[in-house]
Amino acid sequence: MTTLQLLAAEQKSAEVTDWAARIGWLIGIALVVALVYWLMREGWKWRGTLQNDLPELATAPEDPGPVRLTMSGRYHGSTTAGQWLDRIVARGLGTRSRAELTLTDAGLDVVRPGAADFFVPAAALRGARLDKGIAGKVLSEGGLLVVTWQHGDKAIDSGFRSDHAAEHLEWVEALNHMINKTETEGAR
Structure with missing residues (x-):
């Protein structure tokens, strides 16, 4: 066999991308981001519940003056x-x-x-x-x-x-x- 034939026999095609694995990772990351956002939102609502004893805010009077x-x-x-x-x-x-x-x-x-x-x-x-x-x-x-x-x-x-x-x-x-x-x- 010639050198050229040896090189031709060793060539392989590039690996095909595993789309299922990539999509799985993207969905996993999106779920983690959504979970973190939800936890932050719940924390904000919980803080509001803890501060619920704060009276209603006043509104401006009809004639506040100059x-x-x-x-x-x-x-x-x-x-x-x-x-x-x-x-x-x-x-x-x-x-x-x-x-x-x-x-x-x-x-x-x-x-x-x-x-x-x-x-x-x-x-x-x-x-x-x-x-x-x-x-x-x-x-x-x-x-x-x-x-x-x-x-x-x-x-x-x-x-x-x-x-x-x-x-x-x-x-x-x-x-x-x-x-x-x-x-x-x-x-x-």
């Missing part, structure tokens, strides 16, 4: 005050969304398209500060406006980010001035 400040931006969520990772999901407070904030003498009105709006009465406001994070969102230092307020027997921090971050400091000053004024008038 507008002091407005802001367009994003609502990033609410946590237990002082515990930036303890997210509150009850009453829709865990839903991130666009937000329109309006500060009046009556309080802070938060309008959220696609999510439940809420109102924080002036007497319930406890403080405002610039921060870098709240559950699920971390920004550069001072990139987040955090408003602390009292709802029932629970102190809550709510995080907002303006479309124009330069507005944050003005909001902190206005909210804290309003809170100090309300506390001073209440002490008389």
